[in-house]
Amino acid sequence: MVSALGMTATLGGCGSTGSSDTTLKLVAADYGDSAANSSKKYWAALADAYEAKHPGVKVQVSVYSWNDVDAKVKEMVDSGNAPDMAQIGAYADYAAAGKLYPMSDTLSIGTQADFVPQLAEAGDWNHTPYAMPFAASTRVLFYNKTLFQQAGITPPTTWDELASDAESLKAKGVKYPFALPLGPEEAQAETMQWLLSGGSGYTDDIGTYTIDSAVNGETFSWLKDDLVGKGLTGPVAPGRLNRAAAFAAFADGQVGMLNGHPTLIRQAEAKGVKFGMVPSPGRTGRARAAMGVTDWMLAFKQNGHAREIGSFLDFVYEQKNVLDFSRKYGLLPVTTSASEAMSQSDAKSDVPLHAFLDQLPTAEQYPVNKTSWAAVSAAVKKDIGQAVSPDGSPAGVLTRLQSAATAADSTAQSQG
Structure with missing residues (x-):
């Protein structure tokens, strides 16, 4: 049985409640090692901030441990209840089955162009970008x-x-x-x-x-x-x-x-x-x-929310938000703008990550495609x-x- 570290809950409450509202469902992995730094807090704050600017959209997030999250998403997809977005460790099966939006159907051109190139390339299936890099690390x-x-x-x-x-x-x-x-x-x-x-x-x-x-x-x-x-x-x-x-x-x-x-x-x-x-x-x-590892953000087609998904993910990938997540969990930014900001920073939280950032341009990924x-x-x-x-x-x-x-x-x- 899948046991969730975080139960499904609507994060944030800003915005209107009319019948025209769209609710986006996101399943995400927990990068924290305790309740105090659970990813639930990161997503709750991000969803609140987004909903405050987009009153017609609600973002509902479920956070699961890494032991459970991939299996939970598979269970949802297999039962015909795919989330709108999933932040997990693999994507090729879903891309091959025609379950995902291509990246170009959701993200703005600016957000697409900002991904670190070799990370974005690792998200290609059959020469089409489907998976969006979300977090990265090297060894x-x-x-x-x-x-x-x-x-x-x-x-x-x-x-x-x-x-x-x-x-x-x-x-x-x-x-x-x-x-x-x-x-x-x-x-x-x-x-x-x-x-x-x-x-x-x-x-x-x-x-x-x-x-x-x-x-x-x-x-x-x-x-x-x-x-x-x-x-x-x-x-x-x-x-x-x-x-x-x-x-x-x-x-x-x-x-x-x-x-x-x-x-x-x-x-x-x-x-x-x-x-x-x-x-x-x-x-x-x-x-x-060096070995590089990338975790992915996927956009599922089932619910037909391409425009709303793209709007929310453009917000997720703004430089400030990417840096906030990377610094909170000691991971590498997946966008060029955030990577450059971190590499030029002498902040105590950023300097130790420079050794990993230096390797990112030549790091090799698992054959995840x-x-x-x-x-x-x-x-x-x-x-x-x-x-x-x-x-x-x-x-x-x-x-x-x-x-x-x-x-x-x-x-x-x-x-x-």
């Missing part, structure tokens, strides 16, 4: 400055240096010299960062899955033999270590290094951990690209940890995942 290598100083080491720039640093941290008794979360919570993210660091990825340049490429096999063989096999990843097997647990351990001062995204900044600061951030090391130098990606991501979450287990076979696991990806892609194409 960098976090390291504990205190532990590094005690071990007399400097942040790594190559895999060899990373392994050497991990050895030094282990010798000093650090619990997790390098935390490698390949558990089911977010293994697809950690995996992609390592595939990029090794020089490849989930797909080739034309979008064909290449999970079992020789380069990817070498990457996971190195992880298995040079990190995990040498006891440099801590007491919990990577396949059972989830991202949230790894972040919590870093905030508790038990981790020397790990790949992290912007939300780890506040988590570590709250615990008083002194940390640094550097680009993730590659095989022989800086990684080919493939309708098969959801199935492939689920398979990676389930199986990739076995690739680095003591009796695991990196090549064998990657081959199985490639077969699953090829089958999922074939099924998706036949249904399309």
Whole structure:
């Protein structure tokens, strides 16, 4: 059963109540980690401000946890009760099924043009922009400055240096010299960062899955033999270590290094951990690209509210509102105007995000424009940890995942 962190409620109350009113229904994900900073408060304030200027429109928002929100939207769409808008993690299935408005049917030209180009391109399905970027993040290598100083080491720039640093941290008794979360919570993210660091990825340049490429096999063989096999990843097997647990351990001062995204900044600061951030090391130098993750805003066609949806979303994507959301939750702005404002800001909340913003122009996204990606991501979450287990076979696991990806892609194409 889907359990909502936030029950459906009409946010705000400004505006007329005549029969000509339009009510827009939005389902959104909760980026907060407590009731005090729940996304319900952000959307409530935004809806109030919009309704005050547009008395003929009401905005009704339901906020759900990330564990539930995608399933909730699917349930609504499958039952014939699609919301007008959904702010979730995937879109390709809905675009392929003809459920969504193209971006050009809702947003003003100015708002469309303001999206960071590579984020907007990732929202294309069949060469048409359907999904609007809503929030973004990249990954960098976090390291504990205190532990590094005690071990007399400097942040790594190559895999060899990373392994050497991990050895030094282990010798000093650090619990997790390098935390490698390949558990089911977010293994697809950690995996992609390592595939990029090794020089490849989930797909080739034309979008064909290449999970079992020789380069990817070498990457996971190195992880298995040079990190995990040498006891440099801590007491919990990577396949059972989830991202949230790894972040919590870093905030508790038990981790020397790990790949992290912007939300780890506040988590570590709250615990008083002194940390640094550097680009993730590659095989022989800086990684080919950082991993970028984008969350999406979708506009559903079912209720026919294209004009009202566009008006509200133009407001949502105004620079002030984009910056407010990004600063509140430690995420990267998805519009060029807000990104430039943040990169030029020396505000305490903005400076730590500059390292992530610097990577955004070249960051690579999941293959989210493939309708098969959801199935492939689920398979990676389930199986990739076995690739680095003591009796695991990196090549064998990657081959199985490639077969699953090829089958999922074939099924998706036949249904399309």
